[in-house]
Amino acid sequence: MRTPRHFWKTAAVVAAGLSGALVLQSMTGQQTTGDPAAGTRGPVISKAETSALRVSGDGTSASLGRRDTGPFSMLGVTWSAPSARVAGTVEVRTRQAGTQTWSSWLQLDGDSGQGESGALRGGTEPAWVGPSDGVEVRVDGKGTTRLPKGLRLDLVDPGSGKVTALDPAAYSLDEDETPDPSVSEPEPGTDPVADPQPDTTVSGPPVSDSSEPVVPEPSASDPSSSAPSEPEPSESEPSVSSSPTSSPSPSVSVPPAPPSTAPSPPITDRAAWGADESISPEEPGYLPGGRVKAVVVHHTAESNDYTCAQGPAVVRGIYAYHVKQLGWKDLGYNFLVDKCGTVYEGRKGGTDRPVMGAHAYGFNAETTGISVLGTYTSTDPSTAAMTSVARIAAWKLGQYGVDPTGTATLTAGDSGRSYYGKTWAKGAQLSLPAIHGHRDGYNTQCPGDAFYNKLATVRAWAGGPVSGLTLKSVTGAGTAGTTTYTKSSVTVNWSATTPAPLIAKYELLVDGKVAATTAGTATSAKATLTVGTHKVVVRAVHQSGRATTTATATVVAETTAPAFTTKPNLALRTGTVNTAAVPLTLKWKATDGAALKEVRLTAPTAKTYGPTLTSAQHTAKSATATPWSLKAYDQAGNTATASVTGTPVILQESSAKKSGTWSTKSSSSYLGGKSYTSSSKNASLTWTFTGRSVAWAVSRAATSGQAHIYVDGKKVTTVDLKSSTTKYRDAIWTKTWNTSAKHTVKIVVVGTSGRPAVTTDGLVYLK
Known part of the structure; x- marks a missing residue:
């Protein structure tokens, strides 16, 4: 077992006036004011309250009645034996601070993952519920399974306030440091805060004399505890010291931090999110083999309703829960990611070192754990969160030459069972994806169905090549069919589904040669082309070095005018x-x-x-x-x-040379207000003009007759002016020549039987 926590500075204080014998657990350090999210650095002190659950006579259900509490934002239900599990459902509801508004019932993930060898308690995953001051709990073992002993509710207030700069943290007391005399050191194997007495006012099933709502924590030799008496050989913790906020002891050999094939994403270190290093003073442990073989993806199985500004507080809450409530040496995960994509340093020891976390029971000795804040059973993780997970995974695996899209062979540190029912013995060799979900190596829903279904995408983003690369358009001057035309320059536009932070660069290739290079954030590039036909493609280079190209576009550069x-x-x-x-x-x-x-x-x-x-x-x-x-x-x-x-020119009928009988008609419907009409056979009008096109304008009706048309002395046609509707100024006949010249047009009345009248409104020619 790991070293007991003899050197914690803790104080147990009974919270007077709160029903249920709530116990206030104050973390060490000075309470300060401010917020680490504002950019300052230093410890923020967390507090916790605990209250025993009342267990039914048959031991299959438990509850904690609705009650007032001190302020808290995170909670979990814990029990005495670290290796025990709750087979039924654990549900809580909380009251929003300062209101009378109660939440709906929230089901807690019934297992924190049994990730830390030597943990003092078992428990559910912690759930972020936001600022609250009231709580109610119910646990249902489905009537068939006895619940584990020592059930209690743990409420965590992650604290807020201005954080101050930290000196390098030590992992144990200095030789000349004297422990606080007011603090009683717990015995090895016991919880530093004893379970409180049972709540005699709790509503719920009656408690029989034989029930044990609260029992002392079992000692390391207690046969009722199912925790292993020895740590897993493959997960032994080397006695070394390293942390981004600490100076290792000169006698400690710290594993190297090999360079990676992928760049590191920005990481919010422990000081920046307000880690109180005094509550986890032990030295960090490192992977026995000194290398990371795989990445295990988790979710924290809590609410997704936190804001991005609350991310540091959520991380502090998980940290306090893991260390103070479960008795782990440090935060279990190596990295945490909020829904906005911010990456937080988890377990100390150096983000670029092979730090051994407590996140994947049986496989901690060969893996790094990344947990996304929130629950993703039915809700997809955000693109920002998935991007950050892919970036961390690529970076860590890249330090040890592991392909994020490949598989890893892991040695089981203990016998186990996956969520899908696969079992194995201690020492078994398991082939798992290099990036896999917690459920692949442990019987848990983590990281939730929705997130688990996205892991293939995370692997592709992390390992490359760039996916979804599409040539959207090539903008020159115009496009005909699949060919783009330009005088010389083109703008090429593209898109990709792999997030930009994972893309090293884009290259615009013209006839196989690089014509332009852009950053991975770009979606377009320009190129200048020589005259001729060219083949244009876009090549995306993933941070892994893997490249992919778009379909080819044909571009013609030409400068000849139409x-x-x-x-x-x-x-x-x-x-x-x-x-x-x-x-x-x-x-x-x-x-x-x-x-x-x-x-x-x-x-x-x-x-x-x-x-x-x-x-x-x-x-x-x-x-x-x-x-x-x-x-x-x-x-x-x-x-x-x-x-x-x-220039269109209108020649009135009065300008024509007449023969035969013509009479004048007046109306505003006529050109110039007048027209000529004749019913006399062979009556004619002749116009002479110089132009290249001519039209004869007439009035038409049902009684209109016919006329012969002569051009330059030759008959060219006979037109019929009859119309079922009355028309005025109707250009009924036209003729056009290739060039402008002098011409004559003559119209002759045919004298059609029954409708001999011809009414002309003039001639139009084009100068």
Whole structure:
């Protein structure tokens, strides 16, 4: 067994006025004010209250009635024999400090893990309940199993306050230091604070004369204790001394701190979270083999409702519970992580040394323990917490050449059983993942189903390569299909599911050569390319050195501008004519040697057309010279411009040369307010103009007739003006030439039987 705690400075004080004979257990040191989370350093003093549970006559249930208490934030239920377990359920509920609000019943994990050889008590995992001043407990052994002896409730106030700088802590009293005469030294193998007398006012099942709600702690030779009488050979604790806050004795040989293949994450040391080193003055122990073979992941099986600012207090509460309530030499875990990803130094001895913790019974001698604050039975751990676990695991395993994604062969320090029913004998060789859950080596739910299901992700993050690496986009000037085009530079964007702190760097490769290197936090990079076609990929390098690449992107760099193989031109079109809106069509054709992206009309209005479009319908104001400007863009961003100017001109019917009989009609619906109409066969109107496009505007109705059209003396068509709806200023016929020239247009009335009338509203041509 390990050395008894003869040199603790403790005092047992009966808390007067509290029912249930609550005992106040004051830790050594001076109470100070402030908060270690604020950045100061030094001890924060914790306090504890204990109260015996009342056990039923048949020994299968126990309780502690609802009662007032001193302030506390963490609790657990403990019992006399360190190796005993509670087979039933242990439930508590608490009252929020300063209120009358009681929580719902919280079930405690019934086993603290039996992690410390020579522990003085067994107990549940401690549960963080937040600032509280009232409590109630019930324990149900399901009517078939007797509960362990010495059941009691332990309440821990982790303290708060300004912490002061610490001198290097000693692990035992100096030779000239005199113990506090007011403190009675406990006998070896006994709890330094005796179990209180039974609570005669507790509600619950009646207590028979034969029940033993409180019994003295068994001595090391007590046959009722199932704790092993000798420590596990594979987990013997070397008599050495090392701590980040202590100076080892010159005669002590401290194991080396080998360099790691992975960087160390930031770690909040014991002084920073306010560890009171005086309550655990013993020297640290180191792994007998001097190397870490595996990492065991835990949860603390307590509430997830703590705030990130409360993280140091939660750690202090666990520390006090492990040391003062269970009788361990120090905090059991090597490292603790809160839900915000802050990493805390656990057991002393040096974070970079192979310190032996008390977290994985039977396998402490070859492992490091990391515990995440909270319960993760059904709630997933945060990404920040998982990231920190992966970083610590990679760092510690990297010191000893262990692949976080591989397996480790561990030697069982004692016989055991896993949560899944696998059993083994002492000395057995077990092959376990290098990062595994507590349940793999002990019959416990720890680290909870939700967290256990995430361990594969933690291993992948810790060992690499980078997972989920995806090329999101390549931003140049444009993309056609799977090819990106640019004049010279591109921005490549990517994403990955492996957290950035575990990524050493990203490299942008162009045609297999590194064109840019970024930090692991980056999600994009730029590169300048020469003219031609290139293959672009992103390579992610994990902190382990393992690399992975994205799919390949094709990028074409080119500087040749597109061309207008058909220059922009205008043509009149059919439709309703207004002096402010003469219907016309703009035509063009643009091409590019690589990939045409679009053509934009920039004047007299703004429009954008796709690469295959070669015409668009518009209107223009009559008697006004209007420039039409186009700009062609290729996918690389190269451009070309072209334009054309046109002036639509309206020729009234009065300007035509007449033959036959025509009469004038007046209406605001006509161009200029007037029009000519004729029902006489062969009556004609002739216009002469210089232009490249022409349109004849007419009025139409159900009784309208037909007309022959002659161009430059030749008949080109006969048009029918009949319409089921009345129309005015309707450009019913158009003709366009390649160039501007002088032309004549003549219309001749056909004299259609029953509807001979032709009403003309003028001629429009394009200058």
